Amino acid sequence: MEWVKESLEGWKKERLLRTLKPVRCAGHGRVCIGEAEYINFSSNDYLGLAGHPGLLEEGIKAANEYGTSSSASRLMSGDLCVHHQLEDRMAGFIGKEKALLFGSGYLANIGLIPALCDKKDVIFSDRLNHASIVDGILLSGARFFRFRHNDLNHLEDLLKRERKRFKKALIVTESVFSMDGDRIPLKEMVELKERYDALFMLDEAHAVGVFGKTGAGVAEEYGLASGVDIIIGTFGKALGSYGAYVAASRSLIDYCINRARSFIYSTALPPSVIGASIKGVKMLAEEPFRRRVLLEKATYFRGVLKEKGLNVRGASQIVPVIVGENAATLKISDLLQKDFVFALAVRPPTVPRAEARIRFSVTYHHSEEDLHRVADVLKNAFQQVRPLHNATFFSSGKEGEKINRRNT
Ligand code: PMP
Secondary structure: HHHHHHHHHHHOOOOOOOOOOEEEEEEEOOOEOOOOOEEOOOOOOOOOOOOOHHHHHHHHHHHHOOOOOOOOOOOOOOOOOOHHHHHHHHHHHHOOEEEEEEOOHHHHHHHHHHHHHHHOOEEEEOOOOHHHHHHHHHHHHHHHEEOOOOOOOHHHHHHHHHHHHHHOEEEEEEEEEEEEOEEHHHHHHHHHHOOOEEEEEEOOOOOOOOOOOOOHHHHHHHOHHHHHHHHEEOOOOOOOOOEEEEEOOOOHHHHHHHOOOOHHHHHHHHHHHHHHHHHHHHHHHOOHHHHHHHHHHHHHHHHHHHHOOEOOOOOOOEEEEEEEEEHHHHHHHHHHHHHHEEEEEOOOOOOOOOOOEEEOOOOOOOHHHHHHHHHHHHHHHHHHHHHHOOOOOOOOOOHHHHHHHHHH
């Protein structure tokens, strides 16, 4: 077992060792660690629904009616009426014929992609796609090509060069990128998928509940749900619950029920979670102001950080501030915690090398005062760390772009 210890020591030296940090939820965008309370910027509870009494009540009601577990996979005896209620609601909400629930977004991506593609097929994937998409691609055995982040020209070059050599083609991307907070040029992507006869799969994990007229995501915002073949989203972020959905044509969903192994061979989501998810989705119609207020706050926060000269990315509720070096990023995150701000460092391999960052998730519960205080604390932390390193913290991020190109 020496190799285990050596790996751990190596990661520690490179400041890449990950450790768990137990917290207690204090509600209203706050967490407690020990006795201390922090403003929480590392949660995906964008609309502040995770502690909402309505979701709790519906979760408890479903548990009272069906028990605490589904006790089997959907294809055995775990197929409960509540699963169908949520699926029917999601199909209508997303604007597709049918929806299917998965245990989580991770399980949806690693089940769906291998169900759709095999070694005769080709997949084109944005190079910043989430690990679950990457793992799904690897499991499928298909040939795959990564296109530069949101780069339509690069994607088209690859499609032109490679599409004809394969049976099926799949383009897969996210609508709001989890670590960069930016959004995709959806209209142009749909045009490309049509021109090159490819399937198009869109992961709306960070967009559902936040974007679109009714909160259904970026596809809804552009009026392009019909141009996307497969839409995936999660309940564990803005919707305040847990699990994931896949929405597509009736035949494609029926195909997945027969082929997606992470659906077939896994216990169905528990009733309490489904009850909370149904209420989470209902809340989008009952309290539409939550997403409007959230996006106003995020725009405001991004503006304040930019005014302070920080290297900020994105155009959503996810507001990453690029630091560069791992050690400096960890130090800044520690300094933030000393000031009761919980905003964790994100390091490679989650993000490209030399692009370590502090990822701020703005949520509905953060007040304007919170945002101002955090911006001041962050600027201070940068100033304290800067003399220790040569990184150009207050640059335009050109460094990162160079690295992106080199790695592609
Ligand atoms: N897709 C994306 C884009 C994500 O960011 C995440 C999680 N952060 C997932 C899928 C996985 O979802 P889950 O947490 O429900 O497994």
